[in-house]
Amino acid sequence: MVKNDVSFKLGGEAGQGVESSGMGFAKAIARSGLFIFGVQDYMSRIRGGHNWYQVRVAERQLYSHEPQIQLLIAFDERTVDEHLPEVVEGGGVLYDEGFKVDAEAIKAQGVIPMPMPLLKIAEEVGGNKLMMNTAAVAAAAGIMEFDLSYIEQVIRDNFGRRKGSEIADRNIRVANAAYEEARKRYAHLFEWKLEAIPNAPKRMVINGNQALGLGALAAGCKFVASYPMTPASSLFEFMCAQARRFGIVVRQSEDEISGLLHCIGAAHAGVRAFACTSGGGFSLMVESLSLAGSTETPVVIVLAQRPGPATGLPTRTGQEDLLFALHAGHGEFPRAVLTPGTIEQCFYEMARAFNLAEKYQMPVIVFTDNFLANSLRAIDPDAFDFRKVASEIDRGKLILPHEHEKVEQAVANGYRRYEFTDDGISLRIPPGHPKVVYSVAGEEHLPEGFIDWEETADNRNKMMRKRMRKLEVAAQNDMRLPEFYGPDDADITFVCWGSSYGPVREAVDTLNRNGMRTNMLHFVDIHPLDWDRVADILDNCRSWVVVESNYTGQLARWIRMNTGRKADAVISKYDGRPLNPTYIIEHLQEVLVGV
Amino acid sequence: MATAPVTMKELQSPVEPTWCPGCGDYGILNAVKRAMVQLGLRPHEVFFVSGIGCGSKLPDYIRANGFNSLHGRPVPIAQGFLLAHHDMKVIVVDGDGDNYGIGGNHWLHIMRRNPNITHIVQNNMVYGLTKGQYAPTSMKGYVSTTSPEGTIEWPVNPIAIALAAGATFIARGFSGDPKHLADLIAKGIQHKGYALIDVFQPCVIFNRVNTYDWFRERIYKLEDDPNYDPHDRDAAWAKAHEWGDRIPIGVFYINEEVPTLEEQIPALAEKPLYQHEIPPKVEDLEALKVAFM
Numbered sequence: 001m002v003k004n005d006v007s008f009k010l011g012g013e014a015g016q017g018v019e020s021s022g023m024g025f026a027k028a029i030a031r032s033g034l035f036i037f038g039v040q041d042y043m044s045r046i047r048g049g050h051n052w053y054q055v056r057v058a059e060r061q062l063y064s065h066e067p068q069i070q071l072l073i074a075f076d077e078r079t080v081d082e083h084l085p086e087v088v089e090g091g092g093v094l095y096d097e098g099f100k101v102d103a104e105a106i107k108a109q110g111v112i113p114m115p116m117p118l119l120k121i122a123e124e125v126g127g128n129k130l131m132m133n134t135a136a137v138a139a140a141a142g143i144m145e146f147d148l149s150y151i152e153q154v155i156r157d158n159f160g161r162r163k164g165s166e167i168a169d170r171n172i173r174v175a176n177a178a179y180e181e182a183r184k185r186y187a188h189l190f191e192w193k194l195e196a197i198p199n200a201p202k203r204m205v206i207n208g209n210q211a212l213g214l215g216a217l218a219a220g221c222k223f224v225a226s227y228p229m230t231p232a233s234s235l236f237e238f239m240c241a242q243a244r245r246f247g248i249v250v251r252q253s254e255d256e257i258s259g260l261l262h263c264i265g266a267a268h269a270g271v272r273a274f275a276c277t278s279g280g281g282f283s284l285m286v287e288s289l290s291l292a293g294s295t296e297t298p299v300v301i302v303l304a305q306r307p308g309p310a311t312g313l314p315t316r317t318g319q320e321d322l323l324f325a326l327h328a329g330h331g332e333f334p335r336a337v338l339t340p341g342t343i344e345q346c347f348y349e350m351a352r353a354f355n356l357a358e359k360y361q362m363p364v365i366v367f368t369d370n371f372l373a374n375s376l377r378a379i380d381p382d383a384f385d386f387r388k389v390a391s392e393i394d395r396g397k398l399i400l401p402h403e404h405e406k407v408e409q410a411v412a413n414g415y416r417r418y419e420f421t422d423d424g425i426s427l428r429i430p431p432g433h434p435k436v437v438y439s440v441a442g443e444e445h446l447p448e449g450f451i452d453w454e455e456t457a458d459n460r461n462k463m464m465r466k467r468m469r470k471l472e473v474a475a476q477n478d479m480r481l482p483e484f485y486g487p488d489d490a491d492i493t494f495v496c497w498g499s500s501y502g503p504v505r506e507a508v509d510t511l512n513r514n515g516m517r518t519n520m521l522h523f524v525d526i527h528p529l530d531w532d533r534v535a536d537i538l539d540n541c542r543s544w545v546v547v548e549s550n551y552t553g554q555l556a557r558w559i560r561m562n563t564g565r566k567a568d569a570v571i572s573k574y575d576g577r578p579l580n581p582t583y584i585i586e587h588l589q590e591v592l593v594g595v
Numbered sequence: 596m597a598t599a600p601v602t603m604k605e606l607q608s609p610v611e612p613t614w615c616p617g618c619g620d621y622g623i624l625n626a627v628k629r630a631m632v633q634l635g636l637r638p639h640e641v642f643f644v645s646g647i648g649c650g651s652k653l654p655d656y657i658r659a660n661g662f663n664s665l666h667g668r669p670v671p672i673a674q675g676f677l678l679a680h681h682d683m684k685v686i687v688v689d690g691d692g693d694n695y696g697i698g699g700n701h702w703l704h705i706m707r708r709n710p711n712i713t714h715i716v717q718n719n720m721v722y723g724l725t726k727g728q729y730a731p732t733s734m735k736g737y738v739s740t741t742s743p744e745g746t747i748e749w750p751v752n753p754i755a756i757a758l759a760a761g762a763t764f765i766a767r768g769f770s771g772d773p774k775h776l777a778d779l780i781a782k783g784i785q786h787k788g789y790a791l792i793d794v795f796q797p798c799v800i801f802n803r804v805n806t807y808d809w810f811r812e813r814i815y816k817l818e819d820d821p822n823y824d825p826h827d828r829d830a831a832w833a834k835a836h837e838w839g840d841r842i843p844i845g846v847f848y849i850n851e852e853v854p855t856l857e858e859q860i861p862a863l864a865e866k867p868l869y870q871h872e873i874p875p876k877v878e879d880l881e882a883l884k885v886a887f888m
C-alpha cells in the first residue's frame with residue numbers, strides 16, 4: 001500500500017469538464033491536508049479535441065508534476081489510447097463501461113482496466129448524463145479510498161449557491177453511488193491510497209496568475225489596461241473581478257498597443273499601472289516600450305509566454321521570449337526583467353516590480369508562462385504576506401501634485417523633470433499643481449522636458465548617460481543575484497530561470513537521493529545585474545548545465561554575452577510541454593557524455 | 596477654472612515654433628490659446644497629448660502640460676491619463692495621417708467610449724513633416740511623391756465616420772479663421788464627452804492644391820443657416836457628405852445625452868485615481884484568501 005504519493009490524470013474533449021473536474025478534485029484533496037500539484041493541457045478550441053488535467057499528490061510541498069501516472073481517468077476513448085503509455089505497472093485505467101477499450105492492451109502493460117457504469121449512474125441516480133464527471137471523480141476517489149466528504153463539500157461549493165442545492169444533492173447521490181461501486185470493484189486491486197491528514201492547516205489552492213494578481217493588489221496597483229491573450233487573460237480577468245472592490249480602473253483596450261499606452265498615460269499622471277499579454281501582444285507593445293524608456297515613465301508589463309513563432313501553440317508553454325524582451329524597443333534605454341519561478345515568487349516579484357519601476361522610472365517586465373500561470377499548488381496563506389509588501393512599497397522620487405508643501409519646496413529648489421543627478425534618477429511630479437507645468441516627449445529632450453530642438457550632442461550625451469546610469473545603480477543597489485537550492489559543493493549545478501524552478505528543484509532532489517551531488521542556481525532577476533559577481537558564482541561551480549524551454553538556449557547566451565562564461569551544456573525543451581524532473585534527468589545523462 | 600483672467604501672454608511658451616511661415620498650425624495654435632483665455636483655463640489645468648508630425652509639436656509651443664508621444668498614439672495615452680486624473684482638461688492634437696491613418700483604430704474606439712477629451716485634428720491632407728506624401732484625407736487623384744499618377748483611393752471622411760462611430764460632438768474648423776475655430780474649440784472643451792474638431796489647415800510648402808484660397812472659395816458655416824439643428828443626426832449625416840464646391844464647417848453634431856466613460860467607472864466616483872491612497876487595507880486583502888481555501 002502506497003499512501004499519499006500518487007499522480008492521476010483526467011482526459012477528455014474540450015467541453016466535457018476535464019479542467020473543472022480536475023481542479024475540483026485537486027481542491028478536495030488539498031482541503032484534506034495534502035499537497036497537490038495540478039497541471040493542465042488543452043488545445044486552442046472550445047469544444048472537441050483533447051484536453052487533460054493531471055494532479056500529483058504528496059505529504060510534502062510539491063514543485064512539479066511527473067510524466068508517469070498511477071491512475072488514468074478517461075472521459076473519452078481517445079484518452080485511453082493517448083495516455084496508456086504513461087500509466088505505471090500496477091496502475092489503473094478508469095473508463096465508462098460503454099467505451100470501446102482494448103482491455104487486453106491495458107493488461108499487457110501490467111495495468112488494470114477499470115470499467116465502470118459511470119454514464120448509467122449519472123443518468124439513473126442523477127438524472128443527467130453530464131454528471132458523468134462527478135461519477136468519474138468519485139469513482140477514482142473510491143478506488144483510492146479517499147474520504148468522499150471532501151468531494152461532497154466541493155460539490156456543495158460549486159452548486160450550492162448558484163444553481164440551487166437540488167442539483168448539489170443529485171450530484172452527491174451520484175458521487176456516493178459511483179464511489180461505492182468503484183471501491184467494491186477495484187480498491188483491493190489498486191495499491192495507491194489517499195488518506196486525509198488530521199488537523200492539517202488550511203491552505204490556499206492557487207495558481208501563478210492569481211498570485212501575480214494578489215501581488216499587484218498588494219502593491220497598490222490602481223490601473224490595468226490589456227487585451228486578452230492566452231495565457232495572460234486569466235490575470236486580466238482576475239483584476240477585472242477585483243476592480244470595484246479595490247477601486248481600480250481596469251480597461252480592455254482595443255489592442256495591445258493601446259493597452260500599454262493607456263498604462264503610460266496613467267503612470268504619467270502618478271498611478272501604478274500594468275499591462276499583461278503574451279509574446280505576440282508584447283510584439284505590438286514594443287514601440288511604446290521605447291517611449292516609456294525615453295520619457296522615464298514607470299510601467300509594469302507581465303509577459304506570459306507561450307510557444308511562438310507567430311501564433312505558435314497558443315495554449316502551451318515555453319520560455320522563448322527572454323532575449324526578445326531584453327532587447328525589445330528601438331534605441332537604448334533602461335528596463336528591468338524579472339522571472340519568478342514559483343507561485344510565491346509571482347506574488348512578491350509582481351509587487352516588487354512596481355517598486356523598481358517607480359524607483360528607477362523605467363518599464364519593468366515580469367515573466368511567466370502557461371505552466372507557471374496555470375499550475376495549481378496548495379500553499380500556506382501566510383506565504384502571501386500583505387503587510388510585508390505594504391511596508392516595502394517604495395515610490396521613489398515621486399511627489400504627487402496634491403502634496404502641496406513638498407511641491408512648493410521642489411519648485412523652490414528649481415524642479416526640472418529630467419534634472420541631471422548622480423544616480424540618474426530625477427524628481428517626478430505629475431501634472432496638476434499650478435507651479436509645475438511642463439511638457440515631455442519621446443524626442444530627445446532637455447531637463448525641463450521640452451524637445452531639444454537644437455539636438456545638441458552635449459545634451460544628448462548627458463541624457464543618454466542619465467538614463468543608462470539608472471541601470472548601474474539598480475544593479476548595485478536593488479537587483480538580486482541568482483540563488484542556490486541544494487547542497488553546496490555540487491558536481492553539477494543546474495542553471496535556470498522562471499518556471500523551470502519547480503522541475504529542476506525536484507530533479508535535484510531525486511538525483512541527490514540517488515547518490516549524486518547536484519544543486520540549482522535559479523535566476524529571478526535577469527537584468528540589470530552585477531555581472532562580475534554572477535561570473536564569480538559560475539566560476540565556483542564545478543560544472544554548470546543550463547535548463548530552459550527554448551531552442552536557442554537564451555539564458556545561456558545572455559550569461560555568455562555578459563560574462564564570457566560558457567555553459568558546459570544546455571538541456572532544451574521546445575515541444576510546448578512543460579519541463580519535468582524525469583526529462584531533465586534523462587537528458588542530463590546525454591549531456592554528461594559531452595561535459 | 597481661473598479666478599483672475601488668463602492672458603495670451605501667460606500661455607506663451609519659451610520655445611519658438613519651427614513651423615514654416617504661413618503654416619496653418621499658427622492659426623490653430625492661436626485658436627487654442629484664445630479658447631483657453633475664453634474659458635479661463637490656466638496652464639496647469641490643461642494636458643495636451645500629441646502624436647508625431649508638424650502639428651504635433653504644438654504642446655511645446657504653448658505654456659501648458661504636454662506629452663509629445665508616438666505617431667498615431669496620442670489617443671490611448673490621453674485616455675489613460677484622463678482616467679487617472681479626470682478633472683484635468685485633456686486635449687489631443689495630431690494630424691490627419693496620425694489620427695485617420697495609423698491612429699485609426701484608436702480613434703474608432705475612443706469615440707464609442709466618450710471620455711471627456713477634446714480632439715483637434717490638423718487636417719492638411721498631406722504628410723508635411725516627411726515631405727509631401729499623400730495622406731488619408733487627400734482627394735482622389737491628388738499627385739504627390741507617393742502618388743505620382745494621382746491617388747487611386749478615396750479619402751477618409753472623418754465627419755461621417757465620427758457620426759457612425761458614436762462621437763457626441765463633431766465639428767470642423769479652418770485655421771484661416773482662428774476666431775471661429777477658437778469658438779469651436781471652446782465649445783468642444785466644454786462639451787461633456789469626446790469632441791472632435793477636424794481643422795482644415797493649409798500646408799503651404801507641400802499641398803499646392805488645398806490652399807487658403809481653395810478653402811475660402813468653398814467653405815461655409817453651418818451656424819449661418821438658422822434651420823440647421825446640430826442635434827439632428829440625419830441632417831448631420833447629409834452634411835457630412837457635402838464636398839466639392841461647397842464644404843461645410845462649424846458644429847455638425849452634438850449629443851449631450853451620453854454619459855462619459857469616466858462617470859461610469861465606480862473607482863472614480865469619489866476622487867481622481869491619483870489621489871487614492873495605496874496600498875489597500877490589509878483586512879480587505881486578507882479577505883481575498885478565503886476564496887482560495
